[in-house]
Amino acid sequence: MKITAVEATLLKVPLDGPLRPTWNPGVVHQHTYLTLLQIHTDAGITGVGAGPATGFEGVVGVHHFLAGSLIGKDPFATERHIKLIRSASVRIGWTWMVEMALWDIIGKAAGLPVYKLWGGYADRVKAYASLAETRAPEKAVEDAWRLYEEGFRAIKLRFREPDVRQEIRVVEAIRSALGDRIDLMVDANQAEVMPGSGDYFVWDYFIAMDVARALKDLGVLWLEEPLPRYDLDNLARLTERSPLPIAGGELNRGLHEFKLLIERGCYHILQGDAAFSEGMFQLRKAAAIAEAFGRQFIPHTWSNGIGLRANLQVIASLPNAGWLEFPYDPPAWTVQARDRMLLDPLTIDPDGYVTVPQKPGLGFELDPDAVKRYGLAIHIPNI
Ligand SMILES: [Mg+2]
Structure with a gap:
């Protein structure tokens, strides 16, 4: 099989309301942007991946640094292509969508979901509702009940206010209202x-x-990203002394950074992401290092519906993950908004688990009408 074409498109997907995520203080999001990547082959199979975007940087980068080198090559040779993908990432950021699309091709050619090619550890994964915004205690309790009634058995809350005592009151309020019905994490x-x-x-x-x-x-399961990403000394000191697990690493990049974090003892739970950190197969190597050190590897998944599916395949293949971050903060960030470019929205089962899609590849189908509707055109000159 040979790659015949590589196509990158910027999608500007509307949310269902204004979102004020804690990772972008002071900014209101009305849309989510992604670089949609499609790799076509002479076998008639098309692989799909997606990367986070803020503009056309991914589209331009794929055109200038990747497409020409991939055309005519074997899509199965991911260990050869990763060198190219990594070197392009130095120039243009998040290029891991290329490895995603290659594995989508490989799974489709094999007739199997990718996680089954990698060990098939879990067919269902426990999901936690991962919120994006902070809220006052009364609203937090109301929302926690709603999520519980929807089937969630775990919620990750966000902290961002200057007064941490106020934020701890949010956790206290949920714990006293819902008791042990629900697991809680804090990011x-x-x-x-x-x-x-x-x-x-x-x-x-x-x-x-x-x-x-x-x-x-308060029985919280983990505290996530409590310090700046490269404050390694204090992260190691905190992880050593903290009474509950410290999690992080979602935007760390490359095997070398995960090796460093694990060797230095910076986190109990590593959270590399197949859209932000490394290619999805490469991420399994970081997860293997974590496994050898007795640490969990629970990927971060907040990017878009395709990034979520890629991370779900990684998670379902790992013995040391056990949770799926389910990005969800209605009324703005809904399942419909997150998966607007797909024909098969990913939802939770009534008991709070996600069943891993059994469709070959990454387990989703692109909606061609949505790609047309949300795709933005750009003319890229040859330079
Ligand atoms: Mg996080």
């Missing part, structure tokens, strides 16, 4: 923020430790 999003953010409060080691102790008493 402080301190590792970094998106460009264009307004002013925001940054934690230090002592705040992170105080919050970790308070959350332990």
Whole structure:
């Protein structure tokens, strides 16, 4: 089989309302952007991947740095192509969508979902509702009940306010209202923020430790990104002394960074993402290092419906994941908004699990009408 064409398109997908995510303080999101990548082959199979985008950077980068080198090559040779994908990532950012699309081709050629080619560890995965916004205690309790009634048995809350005591009150309020019906995680999003953010409060080691102790008493499962991404000394100190697991690594990149984080003891739970961190098969190598050190590897998944599916295939293949981050914060970030470019929205079962799609490849079908509707055209000159 040979690659015959590589096609990249920027999609601007409307949300179902304004979203104020904690990872972009002061910014209101009305849309989500993604670079949709389609790799066509002479066998008539097309592989699909997607990368996070803020504009046309992915489309231009694929055109300039990747397409010409991939055409005529064997899509199965992912270990050869990863060198090209990595070198392009240095110039243009998140190029891991190329590996995603190649594995979609390989799964489709084999007639199997990718996770079954990689060990098929789990056919169902427990999902947690991953919120994007902070909320006041009363609203948080109301929303937690609603999520519980929808079937979720775990919720990840966001912290971003300057007064952490106020945020701990949110967790206390949910715990006292719902008791042990629901598992809770907390994401402080301190590792970094998106460009264009307004002013925001940054934690230090002592705040992170105080919050970790308070959350332990409230039965929270993990504290995520409590410190800046490369504050490795304090991350290691916190992980060593924290009474509850510390999670992070969602935007760390490359095997070498995951090796460093694990060797330095920076997190109990590593959270590399197949859209942001590395190619999805490469991410399994980072997960194997984590496994050898007795650590969990629970991928981050907040990008778009396609990134979520790719990470789900990785998770379902791993013995040391066990959770699926289910990006969900209605009324803005709904299943419909997240999966608007797909024909088969991913939902949870009534008991809070996600059944891994059994369609070959990454387990989804692109909606060609939606691609036309949300695709933005650009003319790229040959230079
Ligand atoms: Mg996170």
